[in-house]
Amino acid sequence: MPVPLIWLIAALALAGAEVLTGDLFLLMLSGGALAAAASSWLLALPVWVDGLVFLLVSVLLLVGVRPAIKRRMQSGKGLLDPAKALEGKSALVLDRVARHEGQVKLDGEIWTARPHVETDVYEAGDQVTVVHIDGATAVVAKIV
Structure with missing residues (x-):
């Protein structure tokens, strides 16, 4: 099985598991796996480089994007009861x-x-x- 396909399956599995948690953590990891799939497919580098891409993108998403999205989701007044x-x-x-x-x-x-x-x-x-x-x-x- 090609390595980009494995990363893509991992990205889809993580995104699917996020539906069960709703915490946005697994969704950020899914973004990292998707980036690793893209880099593996486009650059054909060794697997350890794909792992490094996964790690870096996941950490960047967790630190940079997730807090902003969570703030945005919690800041709304919501619907009146x-x-x-x-x-x-x-x-x-x-x-x-x-x-x-x-x-x-x-x-x-x-x-x-x-x-x-x-x-x-x-x-x-x-x-x-x-x-x-x-x-x-x-x-x-x-x-x-």
């Missing part, structure tokens, strides 16, 4: 809301609800405000 978007909205009590029971209509959908203060009770027809979302339950308080 849909549950966070509901906090502060007004809701209509459909069924009596007490410690272990209740339903409210929130943003056109029916949600199970419980009061923010456990001793509070809200009757059907009351307007409440969503304090926060706890799983699939809206924690509500009376509008003042």
Whole structure:
């Protein structure tokens, strides 16, 4: 089997394994293996030179490229959590809301609800405000 093909297979295997980790480490090694495959194919140098190319390119990618990519990936605000978007909205009590029971209509959908203060009770027809979302339950308080 030709040496460039072995490096190419190693590059593909490392890139495939990166999908499982998501840390970008194996992807940088894959780039080094791809560079070694290219140098082996274009220059036809001894195998130890290919290994040296792999080592140098991998280290350069790990030190120079990986930190920048990781910073870029982690710097974004990301998407707003849909549950966070509901906090502060007004809701209509459909069924009596007490410690272990209740339903409210929130943003056109029916949600199970419980009061923010456990001793509070809200009757059907009351307007409440969503304090926060706890799983699939809206924690509500009376509008003042």
